[in-house]
Amino acid sequence: MKKRSLVLLSVLMLVVSTVLPVTVNRSVAQDGDLLAPDGEPGVSYYAPFTLPITLDGDLSDWAGVPRVTMSDGGDPGIEFAVAADDTYLYLMADVIDSTIISGTHGADYWNEDSVEFYLNATGNLGLRSYTEGAAQITIPAMNKDLGPDEVIISGVNGTTVSAVPVVVETETGYAMEVSVPLQNDVWDITVEHGQALGFQVHLNAARETNRDTKLIWSVFDTSDQSYQNPSVFGFLIFYEIGREDVPPLPDADAGRDREELPEVEADALYLDPTQPVDARVEDLLARMSLYEKIGQMTQVENGSIVPEDITNEAIGSILSGGGGAPDVNTPAAWAAMTDGYQQYALETRLGIPLIYGVDAVHGHNNVYGAVIFPHNIGLGATRNAELVEEICRITALEMVATGTHWNFAPVLAVLQDARWGRYYEGYGEDTDLVTELSVACVEGLQGDSLADPLTVLATPKHFVGDGGAVWGTGSGDYDIDQGVTDVDEDTLRAIHLPPYQAAVDAGAQNVMISFSSWGGMKMHGQQYLITDVLKGEFGFEGFIISDWAGVDQIASDDYYLSVVTSINAGVDMVMVPYDYIRFIDTLALAVENGDV
Structure with missing residues (x-):
């Protein structure tokens, strides 16, 4: 499997959990x-x-x-x-x-x-x-x-x-x-x-x-x-009835036995914060099994994860999608929730912390009481990069307070059709304006260094051309959303790609892929644009995240082909978001078959 970039971000706090009181009794026999x-x-x-x-x-x-x-x-x-x-x-x-x-x-x-x-x-x-x-x-x-x-x-x-x-x-x-x-x-x-x-x-x-x-x-x-x-x-x-033996509990994971792996010594190089990051990453990668690598490439929605599976499957990331707040929507409850998930991650053999992601697209908008700012289309109207940077800085500070260190923002769409339902998420229709404000937000979220605990990982999205989809080409019931960006490569490079080059130059370490299509292929399968252009030509050294189940859309009737195509195209982490066991087993099979 190709080497993947690892971003290790974590906050370690107390575990807070609630256990439902349970009564377990022996049934009264009916006729024995x-x-x-x-x-x-x-x-x-x-x-x-x-x-x-x-x-x-x-x-x-x-x-x-x-x-x-x-x-x-x-x-x-x-x-x-x-x-x-x-x-x-x-x-x-x-x-x-x-x-x-x-x-x-x-x-x-x-x-x-x-x-x-x-x-x-x-x-x-x-x-x-x-x-x-x-x-x-x-x-x-x-x-x-x-x-x-x-x-x-x-x-x-x-x-x-x-x-x-x-x-x-x-x-x-x-x-x-x-x-x-x-x-x-x-x-x-x-x-x-x-x-x-x-x-x-x-x-x-x-x-x-x-x-x-x-x-x-x-x-x-x-x-x-x-x-x-x-x-x-x-x-x-x-x-x-009448049988004297009580059936035993079944094993839901029968047939998924993993190889026995050695314990990690306490003085392992990757655990030593005084060592160079590159050396720590190399040491960690050398220790990882296939399934541990795939687990780190897996992102699961928080309402769908079985917490023990974070440990058992070495899951790399959790996200809160829409409605993914804790039952009590307070900053303290968010911190307790994310800390609880982190504890399961730290119990894995390698102890790699989770990266917890949210869509804090106009302030930390999932948290009740957070500062809510105008959507990007309003900020674009100000043409004020300093204001955008300050807004994203405030958003980062409020995210850190809740234990979330990865923001799926900003949107770099260069807007071409006001009928698009997500038009308000972009800064505007002018490439230069979108570029300037996108860089400002990346710098506000990430600060001078992601090593600073008061910063969060930015995610320029959705790569690339989502703002240029043509009316009538949308996926499913959509007229334009997730549609086709029907332009030649020169136009794509002139209008839609410049904000991404600038974001990479500004230090962006994550990019999210678009649901849209270009050149007859879903973006999640675009090896040329993801690997050759973004990672090669633009010099992007971070990691690529898919959009919500976006990999599944490559070949809707062939999940194996979808996974193989996306990973070979350069997607490093898959926002599954539900059936993570299926993804893990599918990718493992693809590696064993030599298809990845």
Whole structure:
């Protein structure tokens, strides 16, 4: 594999974590047949078969079925169970909730109180993204003017799993029973002793504005991202009534065994801050396995990462996308969140810190209470480079206070069509103006040296030509966004490339690739522009980051080809952002095959 630049940025603070109180009991046997223990949130849950359930809201026929209890019986609280017969999977939820808010969101019933079940029946327990065989089933409580059987979301990609719910009001909240066919358009399940499904449960609650997640099975899922990761939080394990053996926990990562690697000695050269950076990097690279190198090339969205995987997969970077703030959006909570992730990184064999990235595009705009500045189109109107540099300096200081040291900014788009929905992100239509203000922002973010702990890494983006996409060429449903920059190379060099040369000359150490296309190829696959022009001709010595799942667009029906093409083109780190295990394994296979 080609040598990749490494940027090591870290802040080490205290770990702050919240653990959900859990009750784990032995189930009361029904006729002496149900022998499995109650489940533990985030680990496992046992479902007996064959056990037919009548959907009537009366939970007496669930007696003896193993339960999982969250919140230790408090308010709010939920106790749930699963069973199966020859035809159906049955889901039960007994909810304690004295603060149900109903009927406040009109047609947006998914923001009302509800219980969400997530199931992965693909057979791949390490699945990190939705695909056929995985489904979300959301059952509202006592909401709107419709009964819960009339208001239901189920399935994935618009395909229903034909779930049928019954919900009845109780003195302390509501009781819910759901039947789901074992065979439907999403999956075909034949229940066997020891069979496991990926499983997750949420108890959602309404606010006047939108939805909160009151309780979640997994402490990992703090951003309510189970719709991206339906199976990594726990296992639903079937056991046959009358069998005396309790099935063991499955291994979600079976078949991904890694070579045993030596421990790093305490006096390793790369750990010595008094040594030259180049020597430390060379020493570190020489110690890294293939999977450790690929892990460092992997960036994951914070709501989709299993924290232990930062350690297990040697993940190099986490980002907060839109809505990726901690549950309590304060600077202290941000610092605690990023520090917690850093602790997992420091527990890896090599102890390489994470680089944590955010889109702080007009101030540290993801953080409540941060200073918010005008978007770039407004700053461009000032034509004041000193002002832009000061704004980016303030942004950097506020980022550092939250433990984030990588800013996906500034946007270097030279704007050519005001109909582009992201027009406001650029400084203007004049190449010289964009160049001047972009350099000012890079210098404001990075200061005199990235070794200064009060600076952050800048990311000139989106390389190159995103501001020149032609109307009618956009990707998917877009008219212009992610479209084609239909100009010859002379025009590309005259209008769109100069800001990048200037940013590199100003010390930029990271560049993000554009979703757009040029010359019949997605930019993420443009070896000529990325490697020959940017890295070669312009002398860029930093590292290249893809945009959000941008690599996937190169060949939408061939993920392997997309990964191979992008890495060979010169992309150094991939913003995956969800299915990082798939990316890691795909790139490892490509290296082993000699395609990278």
